[in-house]
Amino acid sequence: MIKISDITYGYEDKKIFKNFNLSIKKGEFLMVLGKNGSGKSTLAKLISGIDLPTTGKILIDDLDTGTDDIWEIRKKLGVIFQNPEDQFVGSTVLEEMTFILENYDGKNIDLKINKALISVGLMHKKNESINNLSGGQKQKLALASALLLKPKVLVLDEVSAMLDPRSRKELLMLLKKMNKGGVTIVYITHYVEEVMYASKCLLLDQGKKVREETPRKFLEGDLLKYNLVVPFHLKLLMKLNKNEEKYKLENNQCVVDKICQYL
Numbered sequence: 001m002i003k004i005s006d007i008t009y010g011y012e013d014k015k016i017f018k019n020f021n022l023s024i025k026k027g028e029f030l031m032v033l034g035k036n037g038s039g040k041s042t043l044a045k046l047i048s049g050i051d052l053p054t055t056g057k058i059l060i061d062d063l064d065t066g067t068d069d070i071w072e073i074r075k076k077l078g079v080i081f082q083n084p085e086d087q088f089v090g091s092t093v094l095e096e097m098t099f100i101l102e103n104y105d106g107k108n109i110d111l112k113i114n115k116a117l118i119s120v121g122l123m124h125k126k127n128e129s130i131n132n133l134s135g136g137q138k139q140k141l142a143l144a145s146a147l148l149l150k151p152k153v154l155v156l157d158e159v160s161a162m163l164d165p166r167s168r169k170e171l172l173m174l175l176k177k178m179n180k181g182g183v184t185i186v187y188i189t190h191y192v193e194e195v196m197y198a199s200k201c202l203l204l205d206q207g208k209k210v211r212e213e214t215p216r217k218f219l220e221g222d223l224l225k226y227n228l229v230v231p232f233h234l235k236l237l238m239k240l241n242k243n244e245e246k247y248k249l250e251n252n253q254c255v256v257d258k259i260c261q262y263l
């Protein structure tokens with residue numbers, strides 16, 4: 001679905017990616033993690049064709065971001081950033097979505113808008129001013145707007161960063177549902193607990209792949225080195241395992257027994 005082959009990319013004199021390769025299969029839910037400055041957003045911009053690699057190539061469903069029509073690529077790929085307001089052009093939910101369809105696909109506008117709004121649970125806000133939406137609702141609107149064009153891939157760059165835990169969970173459950181419906185997802189985050197929604201995790205450090213593995217394997221590795229937001233129970237598990245003992249995530253009783261020994 002997405003193939004990044006031997007790319008090089010950087011800003012001015014700073015190289016971020018050097019001979020970087022990555023394949024993302026159709027239907028995958030890839031989470032990209034890494035500390036600030038590790039190249040996550042740059043990767044999102046490269047995959048979306050916003051930036052082009054200096055050397056090497058990126059294929060989205062066999063279309064080359066460097067040479068093929070960017071509008072054809074954009075039809076396959078929805079992109080959502082941390083501050084969706086920056087992407088909105090309408091003043092109400094309806095205006096925003098109508099604008100998108102009028103520019104890309106003008107048939108059955110109302111039906112398509114209703115379907116997309118229902119799928120993200122925002123139908124009751126159809127005529128609402130965007131300014132009155134909460135952070136989570138704005139991200140849902142961005143998602144509904146992306147869904148209007150039936151993308152095969154969704155690229156989401158730190159979309160949960162400003163959301164409260166409940167809205168984050170709601171958004172991730174929506175994405176999981178879309179993923180089960182066949183949409184390939186590339187999701188950038190620094191919240192470790194979100195990896196349970198993914199099928200694969202990629203850890204970046206200074207533009208290099210440090211790890212590329214299943215969420216389970218990822219959680220068993222050393223997470224404290226990379227400035228990620230690690231939930232308390234995982235930190236505790238890692239501290240307990242420092243003494244060479246192997247406590248597993250699912251083995252709660254064993255972990256509780258060990259903690260009791262310290263009390």
Ligand code: ADP
Nearest residue numbers: 011012016034035036037038039040041042043
């Ligand atoms: P992340 O998303 O992991 O925080 P970024 O991809 O935003 O990382 O940034 C990777 C590196 O590239 C950082 O060192 C950052 O300072 C630099 N960088 C990002 N955008 C620009 C830019 N527009 N101009 C110059 N340097 C940039």
